[in-house]
Amino acid sequence: MRLPHEHLISQNLSAPLMRSINGIGLLNLIREHGPVSRASLAKLSNLSKPTVSSQVETLMQRGWVVELGRGESGSKGGKKPTMLTFNANAGRLFAVEIAAWHVRLAAADLEGNILARLALSIGNDRRAANVISLAKYGLEQLMSGHPCSADQRVISVAAPGRVDVVRGIVLQAGNVFNWQNVAIREELEAAFGTTVFVDNDVRMAALGEVQFGAARGEQDVVLVKLETGLGAAVINRGQLMLGSHWAAGEVAHMLLDHKNTSTDWSVRGYLESIVGADRILAAAQDAGSTAQTALEFLHTARNKTGPERDLFDYIATHLGIAIANLIVVNDPAMVVLQSALLGALEQELRAAVERLVPWETRIEISTIGDEAVLLGTIVAARRQAYEHIARLFENGGQQSTEFGMPVLTER
Incomplete structure (x- = not known):
């Protein structure tokens, strides 16, 4: 990471904001390169040595940065520099x-x-x-x-x-x-x-997946999570979308059947009422399945015929259309499926997206699961x-x- 030269920053930003950007940038450099000297930080950041010293002093006062002692002298000899490191135990x-x-x-x-x-x-x-x-x-x-x-x-x-x-x-x-x-x-x-x-x-x-999981490093991601409840999260250009009513990603309320528009779905949305784990299991038992969990039903119903297979297709179709809708509205680079239930339907969901979305979008199963x-x-x-x-x-x-x-x- 390299910060712009400070005189370029100061032309467009207020002094407090400039200090904030420089300070956080230096902290990240210390985390990435530590142990590191103040002189090395000045070179890495393109900031002046006085600016680096001032910002480092603030970080040290707070305890986020500590001095480790002397490092090695440069090729020309001279005084050994004091090395700095990030203090992860400051809080x-x-x-x-x-x-x-x-x-x-x-x-x-x-x-x-x-x-x-x-x-x-x-x-x-x-x-x-x-x-x-x-x-x-x-x-x-x-x-x-x-x-x-x-x-x-x-x-x-x-x-x-x-x-x-x-x-x-x-x-x-x-x-x-x-x-x-x-x-x-x-x-x-x-x-x-x-x-x-x-x-x-x-x-x-979604934050967990972008930092540690299948979407690590991605800037445009849709995550879909299905258990008893159904939800989605949208990350656009690295920012989580929240919505004016804090409802961005409330895919549980997505309505896919025009025949059900007169029903009140305000408590539990239309889509979740069909694909929530408890609803899958109840419908499976009504269809004659002996499965004890929704996941067991999805694993076995693909190879069945009759009502059980019809229910399997009904669930997969609804989820496939919902994910395709999320893709065409948000245009993510990747969709992460974050549950074993969705993993059991991976084949069907991929096929639905390929059929319904006119461009290629990666679909990945979560690599960190419940974590x-x-x-x-x-x-x-x-x-x-x-x-x-x-x-x-x-x-x-x-x-x-x-x-x-x-x-x-x-x-």
Whole structure:
């Protein structure tokens, strides 16, 4: 990574924004090239030595960068340079994934390396108060094993349903949870006195896939996730699409049959009512299948005839059309199928896309599977920490009271 020369930046950007860009750029260079000297940073960044020294001092005051000692002298001899390295232990990232049957948690360092994990069963009580209480308990356990001050940590939460990212509120989570206006961010910030970021679980999965999985390095991606619920996430030019109602990717409500337009699908969308795991299993049993799970049905029905095969084709056709619609609307470089259920239909879904979309689009099965949401939640937490560092530079290095804040601002 090379930053533009500072005099070119200063022509177009304000001084605070210029400091922010340079500071984050230097931090990334230290992470990528460390241990590295200040002189080497000046060469790598095309910034002046005084600018590098000033920015590094701010990073060191915060603890994100530390000095390791003296390095080797250059070819011409002279004083040995002081080497700098990124301090991944300057804070902690705590990730919470709320799924249908469990709450999964992880503690990570600032590089995103997982230090500890915890999984807690939700049981049959999915009321918001119970699930949040469970998350608090899990966070307390992880924080006791990985202590740091409140201003040195970030909590990131992957929640079901439609999530207002700015306020950290689950506006609506149908089928399994039946939540409305659940203020997760407010609850956890009050409990732990630290910054909390909340987003939809499918969007978190997309972050995980782009950082660690099948879509690593891609800028234009659609991820489709199917379990009991159905959802999608869209990444366009490297940015997660949120929507004006926080509903970008709510493919569960896609209507594919004009004969059903008079039905109220507001609670559980048309498409999810057909392809959700519980609905697949119920329909399979009505068709005479002895399968005990939706996945078992999909694996066996392809080789059947009669009602079971008809149901298999019905499900595959609906999902194939939905994915094709997502492609023609968003034009991604890749579609990631993020569940075993979709993997069982890979052959049929590829065929549908080839038939319905007039250009080639890659379709890949997730390479990180069930880990995608939790890993993406850690990525989101790390982004919040970086946002804080950016604001430090914009404020001229003045300490703020919070480690991180939501990327978005009130609209």
